[in-house]
Amino acid sequence: MTARAQRRQPISTGSEWTFELIQTYDREISRLAARYALDTYPNQIEVITAEQMMDAYASVGMPLGYHHWSYGKQFLSTEKSYTRGQMGLAYEIVINSDPCIAYLMEENTMCMQALVIAHACYGHNSFFKGNYLFRTWTDATSIIDYLVFAKQYISQCEERHGIDAVEDLIDSCHALMNYGVDRYKRPYPISAEEERRRQKDREEHLQRQINDLWRTIPKGAEKGNEKDFARFPAEPQENILYFIEKHAPLLEPWQREVVRIVRKIAQYFYPQRQTQVMNEGWATFWHYTLMNDLYDEGLVTEGFMMEFLQSHTSVVFQPGYDSPYYNGINPYALGFAMYTDIRRMCEHPTEEDRRWFPDIAGSDWLSTLKFAMSSFKDESFILQYLSPKVIRDLKLFSILDDDQRDDLLVPAIHDESGYRVIREQLAAQYNLGNREPNVQIWSIDRRGDRSLTLRHQQHNRKPLGESTEEVLRHLHRLWGFDIHLESVEGDQVVKSHHMPPRSEHGDGLDYGRGDLAMAHRS
Amino acid sequence: MSYVIDRRLNGKNKSTVNRQRFLRRYRDHIKKAVEEAVSRRSITDMEHGEQISIPGRDIDEPVLHHGRGGKQTIVHPGNKEFTAGEQIARPQGGGGGGGGRGKAGNSGEGMDEFVFQITQEEFLEFMFEDLELPNLVKRHLNGTDTFKTVRAGISSEGNPSRINIVRTLRSAHARRIALTGSSRALLREAQAELERLKLEEPDNFGDIQAVEAEIVRLKARINRLPFLDTFDLKYNLLVKQPNPSSKAVMFCLMDVSGSMTQATKDVAKRFFILLYLFLKRNYDRIDVVFIRHHTSAREVDEEEFFYSRETGGTIVSSALKLMQEIMAERYPTNDWNIYAAQASDGDNWNDDSPVCRDILAKQIMPHVQYYTYVEITPREHQALWYEYERIGEAFPDTFAQQQLVSAGDIYPVFRELFQRRLAT
Numbered sequence A: 001m002t003a004r005a006q007r008r009q010p011i012s013t014g015s016e017w018t019f020e021l022i023q024t025y026d027r028e029i030s031r032l033a034a035r036y037a038l039d040t041y042p043n044q045i046e047v048i049t050a051e052q053m054m055d056a057y058a059s060v061g062m063p064l065g066y067h068h069w070s071y072g073k074q075f076l077s078t079e080k081s082y083t084r085g086q087m088g089l090a091y092e093i094v095i096n097s098d099p100c101i102a103y104l105m106e107e108n109t110m111c112m113q114a115l116v117i118a119h120a121c122y123g124h125n126s127f128f129k130g131n132y133l134f135r136t137w138t139d140a141t142s143i144i145d146y147l148v149f150a151k152q153y154i155s156q157c158e159e160r161h162g163i164d165a166v167e168d169l170i171d172s173c174h175a176l177m178n179y180g181v182d183r184y185k186r187p188y189p190i191s192a193e194e195e196r197r198r199q200k201d202r203e204e205h206l207q208r209q210i211n212d213l214w215r216t217i218p219k220g221a222e223k224g225n226e227k228d229f230a231r232f233p234a235e236p237q238e239n240i241l242y243f244i245e246k247h248a249p250l251l252e253p254w255q256r257e258v259v260r261i262v263r264k265i266a267q268y269f270y271p272q273r274q275t276q277v278m279n280e281g282w283a284t285f286w287h288y289t290l291m292n293d294l295y296d297e298g299l300v301t302e303g304f305m306m307e308f309l310q311s312h313t314s315v316v317f318q319p320g321y322d323s324p325y326y327n328g329i330n331p332y333a334l335g336f337a338m339y340t341d342i343r344r345m346c347e348h349p350t351e352e353d354r355r356w357f358p359d360i361a362g363s364d365w366l367s368t369l370k371f372a373m374s375s376f377k378d379e380s381f382i383l384q385y386l387s388p389k390v391i392r393d394l395k396l397f398s399i400l401d402d403d404q405r406d407d408l409l410v411p412a413i414h415d416e417s418g419y420r421v422i423r424e425q426l427a428a429q430y431n432l433g434n435r436e437p438n439v440q441i442w443s444i445d446r447r448g449d450r451s452l453t454l455r456h457q458q459h460n461r462k463p464l465g466e467s468t469e470e471v472l473r474h475l476h477r478l479w480g481f482d483i484h485l486e487s488v489e490g491d492q493v494v495k496s497h498h499m500p501p502r503s504e505h506g507d508g509l510d511y512g513r514g515d516l517a518m519a520h521r522s
Numbered sequence B: 001m002s003y004v005i006d007r008r009l010n011g012k013n014k015s016t017v018n019r020q021r022f023l024r025r026y027r028d029h030i031k032k033a034v035e036e037a038v039s040r041r042s043i044t045d046m047e048h049g050e051q052i053s054i055p056g057r058d059i060d061e062p063v064l065h066h067g068r069g070g071k072q073t074i075v076h077p078g079n080k081e082f083t084a085g086e087q088i089a090r091p092q093g094g095g096g097g098g099g100g101r102g103k104a105g106n107s108g109e110g111m112d113e114f115v116f117q118i119t120q121e122e123f124l125e126f127m128f129e130d131l132e133l134p135n136l137v138k139r140h141l142n143g144t145d146t147f148k149t150v151r152a153g154i155s156s157e158g159n160p161s162r163i164n165i166v167r168t169l170r171s172a173h174a175r176r177i178a179l180t181g182s183s184r185a186l187l188r189e190a191q192a193e194l195e196r197l198k199l200e201e202p203d204n205f206g207d208i209q210a211v212e213a214e215i216v217r218l219k220a221r222i223n224r225l226p227f228l229d230t231f232d233l234k235y236n237l238l239v240k241q242p243n244p245s246s247k248a249v250m251f252c253l254m255d256v257s258g259s260m261t262q263a264t265k266d267v268a269k270r271f272f273i274l275l276y277l278f279l280k281r282n283y284d285r286i287d288v289v290f291i292r293h294h295t296s297a298r299e300v301d302e303e304e305f306f307y308s309r310e311t312g313g314t315i316v317s318s319a320l321k322l323m324q325e326i327m328a329e330r331y332p333t334n335d336w337n338i339y340a341a342q343a344s345d346g347d348n349w350n351d352d353s354p355v356c357r358d359i360l361a362k363q364i365m366p367h368v369q370y371y372t373y374v375e376i377t378p379r380e381h382q383a384l385w386y387e388y389e390r391i392g393e394a395f396p397d398t399f400a401q402q403q404l405v406s407a408g409d410i411y412p413v414f415r416e417l418f419q420r421r422l423a424t
Helices: A019-035 A050-058 A069-083 A110-130 A132-137 A143-161 A163-175 A192-213 A224-228 A240-247 A253-274 A276-296 A302-315 A331-347 A351-356 A365-374 A378-385 A388-394 A419-429 A468-479 B016-025 B027-040 B104-110 B120-127 B165-200 B205-224 B262-282 B302-307 B316-330 B352-364 B383-394 B407-418
Strands: A043-048 A093-095 A100-105 A397-402 A407-409 A438-444 A452-457 A483-489 A492-499 B002-006 B050-055 B071-076 B087-089 B113-118 B147-155 B235-242 B247-255 B285-293 B297-300 B337-344 B370-376 B399-404
Touching: A019 A043, A019 A110, A019 A276, A019 B002, A043 A050, A043 A110, A050 A069, A050 A093, A050 A100, A069 A163, A069 B016, A069 B113, A093 A110, A100 A110, A110 A132, A110 A276, A110 A302, A110 A365, A132 A253, A143 A163, A143 A253, A163 A253, A163 A468, A163 B016, A192 A253, A240 A253, A240 A438, A240 A468, A253 A276, A276 A302, A276 A331, A276 A365, A276 A378, A331 A365, A331 A378, A331 A388, A351 A388, A365 A378, A378 A419, A388 A419, A397 A419, A419 B071, A452 A468, A468 A483, A468 A492, B016 B027, B027 B050, B027 B120, B113 B120, B165 B205, B247 B262, B247 B316, B262 B285, B262 B337, B262 B370, B262 B407, B285 B302, B285 B316, B297 B302, B297 B316, B316 B337, B316 B352, B352 B383, B370 B383, B383 B399, B399 B407
Parallel strands: A043 A100, A043 B002, A452 A483, B247 B285, B247 B337, B337 B370, B370 B399
Antiparallel strands: A093 A100, A397 A407, A397 B071, A407 B087, A438 A452, A483 A492, B050 B113, B147 B235, B285 B297
16 A cells, blocks of 8 residues: 555566566565465466467366367367357466466466466465365375376276277266265375276275175075165165276276276366355455555556456456346356455445344454355355345346246345345255256165166256266166166156166167177176 | 476377367268268368368267256346246246356257368368279389488488587597596606605605696696597488389370360369379379360360360370370389379260270270279260270279269269279
């Protein structure tokens, strides 16, 4: 604040960047971030070209991934929309690793580079290091090594078993990727070294276990019998890929390892899917704060600020529901609005805030904000912190679409009686458990046809989407025997799917298990 | 704390493999699209890639998700007119109050087609897939004009741009060690002597001075040795290896008599271009000889071949004779792979057709790899076609004829002519 009076001495005036300038800006931003005690991993800033950015984009942000056609598809569509100017490239990709890797694109101006540094290297980075989900579910130090291991392993499999066999297997795993995470149990941290060492033991050990489960020779008639008729698994299993890896009767050891790789990677991305609003909001809040601090110290010019504000406003722009650009709630906008409002409530609480948030109003904003960042995921964050002011500002309202009624209903809008309802509904909307159908493994028929039964617990009568059959076909390929899926509302089975379909049993629609070339083990 | 790394020089084609995988997986789709494109666009612009679209349904990756129906509550921003408890009519088109069901993956829903671009290289690849040049004998593998430069170790002669610095300095170092060995041994002795003298006979100035002078002399001698001598210089040796290359010549024979219209010529041209592109993929070096004829034949350049107007009667054998002469003169058959494509509307001086057969059968067919004849006519065949049929019987492996009616037939006919045959 005192600096404002001083004569401005900007770091740079042109829009061209150089490596020295990037370093200078990074140093300044890092100094400012230190004032807020942002705890980050060391940064590794990599300058890349637009083509390289497209590559990074196509591999869903993994710095190195195994080869698969779906990444090629992603690349082709990115390339097309970029070269036709339909889409600008994301100006930042940041990887949750230690050191934290952030990509800067060569084409960007100095202002954009500074913005990305503030956003990615201090915003996202501190989120990765601080948020409890990332702390428990991912291991930033070992992810790169693990990806290297995965890539090598899969290309070895391709050499040994042919590209087609591996590709088919990965297709099937990808179809179930969202059901390859432990939602509640903390996984063991992964380490590439360990993986490699253990992988051989695991192959043998696993196969032994599976043979035990599927042993067909009767085990003496004593007390084993009772256990035999017990349901397996004893509890429903939510992690379908894990179950496949451990119990699928016909998979070869290498196939189990590939299932495991896909599962581990799904687990790595799981926190990101649950903290979109928080993560982007946090990064946006900090780039906004840090860039303004730079300006307050006279380190950047007015033109620089104008350019920054222009891209900032387009990032946090939220089109209304009736706009042609509307595509759901913009996580940047919602997250930024919420963090900004938390700070406002701490610094300048109104009477309403004291009523709604007695603990927050008037407290130290920095520690309140950090607590909010570190201890929640999107769902609980919204449930806890979405304030009436933000609801009013965004003019949130809800729509109830019930297929048993002719009209849509507006249950709540941004008014005194609606705040709580909106808050709960919006939070539920970010609950992955609501967003994805609740499908779990229910039982397997161990002594009969070895079929696998899944249960879909219906929520508000929401049916499964149209690609369900296709997914079951993939599951069938992995499991090797019949698949049944029952949709259950309450205790009642309302719909069931079968793979292979019941009517045309054994017909050509089936992917067949022959194409995995699985040998029966005896 | 932060490291800035310039990665721009790293490979940018990290996704190449994935892209190839994608193309591989959707081969059939792409091939179909390419075939359509070939018949649609003029063959003169084969110089760029093609936009391929695949039905989105075919490349979707299935996941378990919620379908429409049931009870769904969605929060939207930007309320203007709604009040709590209000009932509103369901918007047309089944959308639940505007799109956006919350999942990013759904944004692709509106797109029915997945559209992307393939390069010219890939385009041609797909276009000529499963086709092959018949009788692709690499004659006489001593193409004389192509060389490959390969590294062949180190030499002590060469040009300055190829200096191998490490080897040069290593040899300079070795030379210095070798040539100063005796001097340095003497120097060490002298230094030891000096030590001893200073310690034991500090008053013996004469000797000390002598030894000191000796040391200076030895040091000077060692230093006189050049750091780098010309014979230290080592060069990377590159040698030229003759690269066996295959050469081909393509004869284009076209009838330009009065009965050939511009449209027919256009069809012929496209056929020739297709053949040229195809040959280019198989041979490093291709010569193209254009021969046009009416009653007499002339070798012309490309421009004249396709565009100049000239009319008259038709004597096909004139072109064949000229071709035979050129072959004998410029393209010895043991050096060259010879391909010929003849386009005509089938009109010929009636007496001439047997002559054509004679020249072909005796003087041309034994030397060529493949001879294709396309007749561009919607009408009945005439004498020439039937004469050629007999050649086809005599040389079933190296002669083929097909009839073309319109531009749309070119590519299918082309495929027919060059379809990969099962090994005999």
